[in-house]
Amino acid sequence: MGYLDRQLSGPTDPIADAAWEEPRKRKGFFTDTSICIGCKACEVACKEWNAIPQDGNLDLLGSSYDNTGALGASTWRHVAFIEQTSDRIEQARESGRRLVDLGMPVMPPSQPMSPPHTAGIGPSPAAPGIDSSGGPVDLVGGMESAVAQATMAAATGTVPDFRWLMSSDVCKHCTHAGCLDVCPTGALFRTEFGTVVVQPDVCNGCGYCVAACPFGVIERRPTDNTVTNHGNAQKCTLCYDRLRDDQTPACAKACPTTSIKFGDLDEMVATAQERVSTLRDNGFTEARLYGANAEDGVGGTGSVFLLLDEPEVYGLPPDPRVPTAALPDMFRKAGMAGLAMLAMAAASFLGRRR
């Protein structure tokens, strides 16, 4: 089970794990929600390129400007709209501040997709929590810099009384992808770019992947002969066909403000790290990254986000774990149960016949 354990959790190179002979660099998104204008070009460009049918019943959902609701079989990019007044904003700043207090998070040196901290991301002034080697630093010991305190103080006085968050969500293309690992047919596979893609000609619509995704991304399209790939599991392919021709995925290409960035995942993570530092250095302590940590419950994601509040505010799980991480243990428990079943049956038949 050791082999399986390694394959199911912790930092790893998913392309190598899938035994690609000619691997490419792992590709990914960095979605910087701080510059998203909520235009939904990503939703449309995605649907147009992938010929995704209309989603929903054309009802106004009454949730701000969001009328597509969530990621699903026919919405592979979804823009969330969140309206917040100052108390919520203060909470977001406070929770972001706590991330520093906790010394969170630290990228372990083994982080496979993280570049050296000095490489090309410019100076990162007042970066508490990381020393020059990139390792963790004990902040409680008084390392919390005066600069950080000052920016916090500055930030405290300037909480706006309202804000409107917009964020384009997408498949996370997890390092450890629950959907992929539970797929019984091989319809879901890991591409040479490290992304996770459904093969619509293979999928038989068992729906298992839907349940296995810790982010609620993949969904089975309802059976309806008038639409393509009906009855199939559907989700973002990171435009696998375009990637094979070195083209940018449709959403990232359309995004008017470059809120959605696409590229080599290590560069995306570096860009995200640089951006979050800039924001936080300027007092925006609510800024944080999501999915940029290979030690997390899914081994890091292929879609990194910069968020301005706790993940659950955006409908993202705060501490997701891929269910398959516990699979070896599950099999062990099931094995014991199976033995118990056999034993009990045997016991029933042994002994007296009446």
Add this chain to the structure above:
Amino acid sequence: MTTNPLDADRPPELPRSGRRRGNGGGKRRDESLMVPDAKFESYYGRSVVKAPPWTEEIPTYLFLGGLAAGSGLIGAGGSARNLPALRRRGRFAALAAVALGGGALAKDLGRPERALNMMRTIKLTSPMSVGSWILAAFGTFASVAAAAEIGRQLPHQDGLLAKTLRVVDPPAAIGSALFSAPLAAYTAVLLSDTAAPTWHESYRELPFVFVGSANAAAAGLALIMSPADQNGPVRKMAVSGAALELGAGQLLRRNMHPLLAEPLHQGKAGRLLRAAEILTGGGAIGAMLFGRNRIGAGLSGVALLAGSALTRFGIFEAGMESAKDPKYTVQPQRERLERRRADGVTNDSITTIR
């Protein structure tokens, strides 16, 4: 005002009583009227993870699979102990249940015509793939065993067919016995290896519940169908199976996060499971006390069967509910995260600031 990185000198603004609300006369408004603030724990109350697109076919299969597995054991036990009534009925029941169960599975697919794609790969990480192979193997053995059973009835026992069937009879009996335990147990893993919180968090106990339930159901069926003079083993099996099902079920509830246990107690699932407990318990007691009486055995058997079925439906329903309400996803994750943070473990969060 949001996030200009270089905007360090935003004007001082009064936190809440500023222009936006203070101007409006300061009347406190009814929060329920508004575009709902995205709640701390969720995005407009929408689910974070998705419930699988499974309908009643799946719990039906869980039940039938268990019934088949338990019946397979009874058939094998009957064969080993030369109890023809149990052997015959066990074998036929196993085949019927496994066939019906397989049919239910196929019916639930989004693309039933691609059911055979289940055999396209062997995915050790996919309980459904593993289960499909188990099901196939069990089905094969059960078919052969049933055929052998028919072979015993053939008028020309000297024919090639009858001879062959006699030869394959013992291996088929052993095979279906061996595969019955995995068949009964894997369905627990199938449910647990998902992001549906209640299913996932019950992975330690659920296999025991399911194998117990399988034995109880099969014994129940045997109690109904078998002559009272041969039902001694199945009475024992009924009692032990029910005891395991009920005991493991209690353990499951006790060990689980109280919030995640909630769906097991509430609503439809709660009602189903309460009824299941009564029926299973009653069936077991009935089998114990009145099992030698044909009518008593029959009624107990019905209760056991129903109890097992309701257990499956109840567990299924509880898991589906836990996936639909975001609180079951977010709150335990949030607590888990805070607990780790309190313990000083900060390197494995998906939220990072760098």
Add this chain to the structure above:
Amino acid sequence: MDAKKTFLSWPVLRQFRSGDFLGRGPAVTSERTRTLEPRTKTADRVVQSVCPYCAVGCGQRVYVKDEKVVQIEGDPDSPISRGRLCPKGSASEQLVNSPIRQTHVLYRRPHGTSWERMDRDTAIDMIADRFVESRRRTWQDADEHGRPLRRTMGIASLGGATLDNEENYLIKKLFTAAGAIQIENQARI
């Protein structure tokens, strides 16, 4: 032979042959997946165009295959838009290929209750007839002081802000020569 080939391409075998034991990668790909190409690559030609919605003037690339538009996306060469498009621009392909787009001339006769199909040539002839008649009927040669007017107030037009300059030019030229002055477009709205 085919059966053998089919068997050999059975992913279960490929899993063990390729080292992709868990069946996650190349072992489980289908023929379709292995030969997948974007339609932007297989297009017969690419034409540079401009988005028809707002006035930012974003560059578009129109991909044509078998004389059908198969994709419209941003033109990265454009110094204005740098390849980006808004949701409307991104929906341009649907605008062009919309299954409910009207492609037939339709006619509703006076007091009619439904559309009738009509030949385009006939329709243009009928419009020309009506144009000439209305112009004649509503012609104003001079005002009450005898100052020249040389116009008709019986024919009007609205539209042009989504049309080409060349089209607006012909419309203005034709209508002005015909004396129709009530020519307007969205710029006044």
Add this chain to the structure above:
Amino acid sequence: MQDLANADCIVIQGSNMAECHPVGYQWVTEARLKGAKVIHIDPRFTRTSATADKHVPIRAGSDVVFLGALINHILANDLYFKEYVVAYTNAATIVSDEFKDTEELDGLFSGYDEELGNYDPSSWAYATEGEGEDASPGTIGGPAAGHEHGHSTSERSAGDEHGSGGPALEHARVKRDETLQDPNTVFQILKRHYSRYTPEMVADVCGVSVDDFHYVAKALTENSGRDRTSAFCYAVGWTQHTLGAQFIRTAAIIQLLLGNMGRPGGGIMALRGHASIQGSTDIPTLYNILPGYLAMPMVGNHDTWDDYVAAIANKAQKGFWANADAYAVSLLKAWWGDAATKENNWAYDYLPRLTGAHGTYQTTMAMKDGEVEGYFLLGQNPAVGSAHGRMQRLALAELKWLVVRDLQMIESATFWKDAPEIATGELETEKIGTEVFFLPPASHVEKAGTFTQTQRLLQWRHKAVNPPGDCQSELEFFFELGKRIRERLAGSDDPRDRPLLDLTWDYPLDEDGEISGEAVLQEINGRHLSGERAGELADMYTDLKADGSTSCGCWIYSGVYAKGVNRAANRKPGREQSPVAQEWGWAWPDNRRILYNRASADPEGKPWSERKKYVWWDEENQTWTGLDTPDFVKTKAPSYRPEPGTGGPDGLAGDDPFVMMADGKGWLFTPKGMLDGPLPTHYEPQESPVQNPLYGQQSNPARRVFPRKDNLWSPSGTAPGSEVYPFVFTTYRLTEHHTAGGMSRWLPYLSELQPEMFCEVSPELAEDRGLVNGGWATIVSARTAIEARVLVTDRMTPLVISGRTIHQIGLPYHWGVGKEAVVSGDSANDLLGVALDPNVQIQESKVGSCDIRPGRRPRGEAILRLVEEYQSRAGVTVETSNQLKTAESNPTESNPTEDGH
């Protein structure tokens, strides 16, 4: 557009740029990432506000107070860019002492004619140098060509003529006081005019807090000057008012005072909403102008060619408009070829004449009154997209024939079967006599041609595929229609048919057998007809002659086909050239990307600063040079001074950067050209629950109103009955849709993003009126009532105006009632009435008064009764809110010019 990335501060007001121009907004985002401050001033917190540094909520229609207060702040605190203001604007120019300001006349300027509801602008003119020398009435800059009264200028919507430059002045011997101390200098007048526009007044009228005002003032002034520049962006949030043009003027004054015009990262960016709406004004499908902003002849003013030439091209005036005769002759030659001769005044009499305003709303009313027989709708959907949708649809039902050319079966084509008025019983399908021709057009990829985008850039689109089915381009359709009309008239000897028969209409065909768009573009570009370059295409408008030796379909577009090269089709990738990107498309005039860019250099011709250098004088080579085509005579040295009395381009000095203006200066004060005053002044909208706190004059006294029974208004201000319609509504677009929806509501990808008509209300208003998020509301104006789903949101802010809480309601206007679209719903434009800005005849659709109540609207005839019940409760009559003059003063009596005449 790209130039916005160079700005240090961007104020977006009257525009929801992030939503309506998302891709253009990338340059704002880029500026912001580089450190620029972005401020959004808008009634609603929109997606633009969400991504700006600051949102300032403001009451719709009160912008002049806010901007006027900025002017006051700049002047009072000496924050203006002194060298720029003195050298490049008319701040130092002395205005006639006959001028009286609104501050003296309770909200009217001198020259108001109560009877006509208009201004005679003669008292606004510059004072002359050498008084008495001139025989004309002691003023120059007075009305050109026979003293044209504001009434007739308004009727022909003369404001539009200045699309490429200012109006004509007779000459430019003006008096200047460069110390700016003379009380009659523009500078001092400005100071006095805006002295009451204080932050406190802003708080009271706009509902903007004093702190917010100071934030904006600080951001703007700190980011303007030699080293820094600020930009304004506006859209129809400013134009769609009865005071629309003056909103923009106010911003222009700020930008001139701060020295932000003609400089990189500066200026005022008009964000237009249609692919070629700029082009359709340059080459107008508009009643009042000819291509290149030449006036359409007006009866009484332009009866003869000489009148016309004198009016448009006074040789004594400075600047490029002095050559307008050449542009006009070349246009007539382009249209009528050899039939246009010197002898027949270049066929000038072939042109029809205006007698008044014939804008789309006047036409609609005439249509409703049965005066219009035939109507062409070319990609427009007035039943949904124009103000007062009811009137639009009722008018369509009065036509004899209607031609609709659209990609989809729009509501304007199906009004006869599914207009809301059929449900109310006002219309009956069988009784509607309108004959409707629906002809499907080619889409943008099925034809070749140019769009002119919002910054005057022409971009050629290549044809990708042939149009399907019966679809054909407008070019082909109108070419064909013209041929058939001409065939029907062939042989006619009626003089009225000459203009059609003599029309040059023999265009070459392309390989598909269709008229060649390139040939039309060449005609627009112009060519030499005789002389040594005969047959060659014109290089630029300076090639054009008034002697009939050149033709040109639109003089400002001259050069787009210079040397036979279609420059609109230039496509050098942006990354391979400088950010100005001159080799991508072609901008008029002369491929210039920033107008008046001479102002980016100081009077000596040196860049104001290294950081903001753009165009400068190259002393060594004695030429203007820089990153863009200099908007100046290339070899005119900064030190050049014209002989007094010189007209035309040579009349401008080497430090007069505003080359299209008659005095080469940026106009803080407009002695001519604006029909509702030389300085922007706050008036309340036509319909407003607020009494004008500044003046007795409630609304723009020169606005165009139409007192008709089918165009009623709610009482305004403190008038009795105004409480019946207590709320302000404003209409707008969403990112996900396009105007009346013809190009979006039929597309599932866009429809699903915003599927239903909704209204946006504050939680306070929701509580007050019992509105529930996601529920329904009925909105009632003095015209009609519509229903909408409710979004209750903190993005809407109640404002305290003069001590009273004013609620604003947001209404997107994309939906229409019909059965053909993927999504449909009530149209917000139905709520609007028709009242127009006098300068450009654009309707006020950004602000109106209404009531809102929970629940869906009544069906059928009951809706009419609901509307009537409101009207009678409010005591609405045809006169309500239509009184033009409400000021206490009597400006005509105190106006000396009237005495003098």
